[in-house]
Every structure is written in C-alpha cells, then in structure tokens.
Amino acid sequence: MSFLSPLAALVAVAVVLPLAANALLELRARRVSRRLGLEPPPLRTRLGIPGAIVVVAGMLGIAAAQPVISGTRTHTGRAVPALRRVPLDARASQRRRADPVPT
Numbered sequence: 512m513s514f515l516s517p518l519a520a521l522v523a524v525a526v527v528l529p530l531a532a533n534a535l536l537e538l539r540a541r542r543v544s545r546r547l548g549l550e551p552p553p554l555r556t557r558l559g560i561p562g563a564i565v566v567v568a569g570m571l572g573i574a575a576a577q578p579v580i581s582g583t584r585t586h587t588g589r590a591v592p593a594l595r596r597v598p599l600d601a602r603a604s605q606r607r608r609a610d611p612v613p614t
Contacts, residue, residue, distance in 0.1 A: 515577035523572025529564045 514520070537557065544551050 519575035526568030
C-alpha cells in the first residue's frame with residue numbers, strides 16, 4: 512500500500528485543537544464539581560467525546576493521504592473466457608405465434 516499524498520495526512524494533526532478544548536472543559540467541570548461538593552462523573556463516561564474526535568481525525572488523515580493498493584500480477588490461462596453458444600430455434604417461437612389462442 513502506498514499513499515498518493517502522504518503529507519496530507521498532517522490534516523490529522525488538527526485534532527489537537529478540539530482535544531485541547533475538551534481538556535479545558537473537563538478541567539472547568541472538575542473545578543465546579545469540587546466547589547459544589549459533587550463527585551465527578553466516572554472516567555468511562557468522559558472518554559466518549561475525545562475518543563470520537565481522535566477516530567474522526569484519524570479517518571480524515573487516512574482519507575486525505577489517499578491510500579492506494581497497487582501491484583503487478585501475472586495472469587495465466589485464457590485472457591477471454593470461452594463463451595457458451597446456445598442454439599436458437601426461431602421457428603419454434605414462430606409456430607407458437609401462428610397457433611390460434613383457445614378462447
């Protein structure tokens with residue numbers, strides 16, 4: 512596998528800004544909950560948004576790099592598959608049309 516534009520994968524670096532914003536929001540939420548005497552939510556519930564940001568940024572970086580699978584392969588055998596010929600008897604269908612339709 513190779514990439515048509517590997518430098519375009521740097522688009523994934525743009526993940527830093529949303530992750531930093533999320534980290535600041537988490538710090539603020541911890542500070543507020545501490546002052547109010549509340550217990551912060553479990554870590555498992557807080558990892559959804561940063562995880563989604565990382566996954567989307569990774570997929571975007573891979574797509575921007577334009578991966579290509581290329582290679583050479585030797586082909587043995589016939590280049591064009593053999594076609595089956597089916598005999599067609601047009602007279603049989605013409606006879607059916609000529610027969611009167613019973614009513």
